[in-house]
Amino acid sequence: MPVWRPDPTFYPSPRLAMEAPREGLAYVALLRTGGRPDGFAVVDVDPRSATYGRVVHTLDFPYTGDEVHHFGWNACSSALCPFAPHPHVERRYLLVPGLRSSRIYILDTKPNPAEPRLVKVIEPEEVLRRAGYSRLHTVHCGPDGIYVSALGGRGEGGQDGDGPGGILILDHDSFEVLGRWEVDRGPQVYAYDFWWHLGYDTVVTSEWGAPSLFEGGLDLDDVVSRRYGHRLHFWDLRRRRHVQEVDLGDQHQMVLELRPAHDPSKAYGFVGVVVSVEDLSGSVWVWYRDGDRWAVRKVIEIPAEPVEDKDALPDILKPLGAVPPLITDINLSLDDRFLYVSCWGTGELRQYDVSDPFHPKLTGSVRLGGVVRRAAHPAAGPLTGGPQMVEVSRDGRRVYVTNSLYSTWDDQFYPGLRGWLVKLDADPAGGLAVDPGFFVEFGESRPHQVRLQGGDSSSDSFCFPS
Amino acid sequence: MHDHLQQAMSAAHGGSPWPWLALILLGAYHGLNPAMGWLFAVALGMHARSGRRVIWALLPIGLGHAASVGLVLALLWGAQAVLPARPVRYGVAALLVGYGLFHLIRSRHAGGRVGMQVGFRDLALWSFLMATAHGAGLMLAPLLWWQGDGVTIVAHGERVAVSAREGTASLAGAVSGVHAAGLAAPASSTSAPGIFNLALTTALHASSMLLVAGAVAWLVYHRLGLLFLRRAWVNLDLVWALALVASGMAVALTG
Numbered sequence: 001m002p003v004w005r006p007d008p009t010f011y012p013s014p015r016l017a018m019e020a021p022r023e024g025l026a027y028v029a030l031l032r033t034g035g036r037p038d039g040f041a042v043v044d045v046d047p048r049s050a051t052y053g054r055v056v057h058t059l060d061f062p063y064t065g066d067e068v069h070h071f072g073w074n075a076c077s078s079a080l081c082p083f084a085p086h087p088h089v090e091r092r093y094l095l096v097p098g099l100r101s102s103r104i105y106i107l108d109t110k111p112n113p114a115e116p117r118l119v120k121v122i123e124p125e126e127v128l129r130r131a132g133y134s135r136l137h138t139v140h141c142g143p144d145g146i147y148v149s150a151l152g153g154r155g156e157g158g159q160d161g162d163g164p165g166g167i168l169i170l171d172h173d174s175f176e177v178l179g180r181w182e183v184d185r186g187p188q189v190y191a192y193d194f195w196w197h198l199g200y201d202t203v204v205t206s207e208w209g210a211p212s213l214f215e216g217g218l219d220l221d222d223v224v225s226r227r228y229g230h231r232l233h234f235w236d237l238r239r240r241r242h243v244q245e246v247d248l249g250d251q252h253q254m255v256l257e258l259r260p261a262h263d264p265s266k267a268y269g270f271v272g273v274v275v276s277v278e279d280l281s282g283s284v285w286v287w288y289r290d291g292d293r294w295a296v297r298k299v300i301e302i303p304a305e306p307v308e309d310k311d312a313l314p315d316i317l318k319p320l321g322a323v324p325p326l327i328t329d330i331n332l333s334l335d336d337r338f339l340y341v342s343c344w345g346t347g348e349l350r351q352y353d354v355s356d357p358f359h360p361k362l363t364g365s366v367r368l369g370g371v372v373r374r375a376a377h378p379a380a381g382p383l384t385g386g387p388q389m390v391e392v393s394r395d396g397r398r399v400y401v402t403n404s405l406y407s408t409w410d411d412q413f414y415p416g417l418r419g420w421l422v423k424l425d426a427d428p429a430g431g432l433a434v435d436p437g438f439f440v441e442f443g444e445s446r447p448h449q450v451r452l453q454g455g456d457s458s459s460d461s462f463c464f465p466s
Numbered sequence: 467m468h469d470h471l472q473q474a475m476s477a478a479h480g481g482s483p484w485p486w487l488a489l490i491l492l493g494a495y496h497g498l499n500p501a502m503g504w505l506f507a508v509a510l511g512m513h514a515r516s517g518r519r520v521i522w523a524l525l526p527i528g529l530g531h532a533a534s535v536g537l538v539l540a541l542l543w544g545a546q547a548v549l550p551a552r553p554v555r556y557g558v559a560a561l562l563v564g565y566g567l568f569h570l571i572r573s574r575h576a577g578g579r580v581g582m583q584v585g586f587r588d589l590a591l592w593s594f595l596m597a598t599a600h601g602a603g604l605m606l607a608p609l610l611w612w613q614g615d616g617v618t619i620v621a622h623g624e625r626v627a628v629s630a631r632e633g634t635a636s637l638a639g640a641v642s643g644v645h646a647a648g649l650a651a652p653a654s655s656t657s658a659p660g661i662f663n664l665a666l667t668t669a670l671h672a673s674s675m676l677l678v679a680g681a682v683a684w685l686v687y688h689r690l691g692l693l694f695l696r697r698a699w700v701n702l703d704l705v706w707a708l709a710l711v712a713s714g715m716a717v718a719l720t721g
Contacts, residue, residue: 201581
């Protein structure tokens with residue numbers, strides 16, 4: 001059915017999106033091990049509701065071994081972009097890719113947003129055949145299609161192997177896999193996250209590593225030998241060509257989440273680096289326009305925490321004798337003011353004021369879990385895991401955090417991990433506090449990305465400045 | 467040139483003013499559609515934080531629109547000139563209805579590989595492609611068959627329209643020199659007045675489009691702001707598709 005007015009959850013600018021009504025539901029991807037299929041949970045986050053803070057619906061996917069991680073909407077505010085305007089579509093379908101299986105589930109959040117239904121499955125064979133990619137990760141609703149990043153691809157022999165990862169495109173309406181996005185990938189091989197500066201026709205991609213490096217678990221030797229990704233890639237969004245490679249230095253292993261400024265007239269963004277092999281620190285870098293080139297600068301460095309009692313460490317960390325912060329996710333509020341940094345290893349979530357992106361100021365910190373610390377939540381006691389996926393509400397007041405990273409890595413760092421989702425309250429003037437009344441326990445299910453009904457701080461991109 | 471202008475003016479005054487009015491109104495309607503360019507101009511102005519950039523962007527957008535509409539009108543006019551009238555008329559009618567239905571069923575968005583970093587040529591090309599993909603020129607097709615003051619007679623069981631004052635009575639006559647539908651192509655169809663009037667038609671339509679697009683862009687940029695987009699952006703694509711169907715019906719039924 002055609003719609004008469006633009007979807008009310010589409011916003012021309014990030015500023016207008018911040019004035020959106022508060023989210024009522026949170027969607028959570030649930031990873032499961034032990035031969036159980038992954039799932040998808042709907043959490044009530046409307047404080048006026050009788051079921052506030054509880055899982056109101058759970059859906060089990062039909063296959064096992066998907067490893068559902070990041071997911072995204074079929075359409076969002078980018079539909080208002082003036083060069084390809086088509087705002088009379090709906091933010092309705094959630095595309096949930098499997099990082100291990102390369103399968104894509106499509107969930108329909110209509111007619112009942114609290115009970116999404118599985119309406120379509122795109123099989124990995126189709127993805128590989130049409131795009132040459134596998135190991136699907138990030139989903140972004142683009143101005144002209146749905147973009148999905150892939151960590152693996154068809155290798156030299158034509159078989160699915162350690163060929164270069166990249167981005168594939170899906171049709172907005174039919175969800176048909178249209179093919180690979182890149183026309184010229186230049187020197188890029190590794191992939192992970194991607195996002196863009198719509199105002200500058202620029203795509204940015206980051207590097208985790210080849211699937212063979214991470215699927216079986218983390219081998220410290222690979223890190224020490226600097227085998228993981230350590231670069232950023234900049235692309236021409238219009239011509240789909242690689243423009244520039246920026247190397248952060250191979251001591252900076254695993255360059256993951258990309259958070260470009262939401263304001264499309266700003267040409268900078270933040271990226272988190274998991275670990276430095278030199279001192280086990282984690283870091284956040286800012287990329288920015290320097291003349292007609294892109295440049296990077298390290299703006300945040302979080303040191304590893306030494307440990308007295310080595311027996312308290314899991315086997316993987318025993319040789320190191322310290323807990324690295326492991327910056328696995330970051331998130332930027334829609335006004336580009338606050339950057340949230342997850343330290344999954346040490347169990348800390350930090351809030352920085354990045355009004356001046358080159359000089360972040362630490363304005364808040366909460367402790368939850370951690371490899372050694374196991375910091376408690378008021379409603380639950382000591383926690384396993386640590387802040388990992390972090391999502392910020394559109395108005396910037398609420399921050400939702402889950403604790404699972406990746407199945408085989410969870411087992412190494414947090415054997416026996418029990419899943420949780422917590423909510424933090426962010427002070428608009430700076431400051432972060434745990435909401436003692438909100439704790440969602442997932443038990444053996446491991447929650448990964450959270451998406452908020454109607455959009456959040458990492459779901460939409462905008463074509464109009466604030 | 468003077469003669470041509472007089473002829474055109476006489477078409478407007480001496481003949482029926484309705485085709486000209488329709489031409490201007492359709493221009494205004496195209497200008498109103500955010501997909502035809504005013505929205506792009508506003509966005510570029512906001513990026514540059516400059517009201518002048520809004521106006522500057524509208525010029526190539528108007529040019530691209532004019533080029534697309536002019537090209538389509540010229541093609542239709544050429545088809546009228548060299549092909550049998552009836553098949554052309556029903557062919558064009560079918561094309562319009564089909565195109566409208568296609569837009570209704572599959573609301574694809576054009577745009578191609580364009581982004582926010584655009585120069586004069588990019589914008590003109592973008593506008594040309596948007597207007598062409600949306601069938602902006604096609605929508606004007608009924609004006610070529612408009613028999614304002616023409617006498618409609620029924621002969622041999624068919625409706626055949628004959629222009630009473632050929633070349634001046636109506637836009638259709640003025641532009642195409644079509645004497646009578648159902649007859650073979652007229653010899654005068656590629657005459658200078660025809661070309662001149664084709665250019666005039668295009669210019670008039672594009673000016674009207676540009677004026678309205680400029681007014682809307684100015685209002686949104688300086689007065690209304692972006693919230694306007696969320697509230698007032700009705701699904702013009704839907705209306706547009708219906709307009710194409712209506713145009714097709716008009717071509718088939720009038721004339």
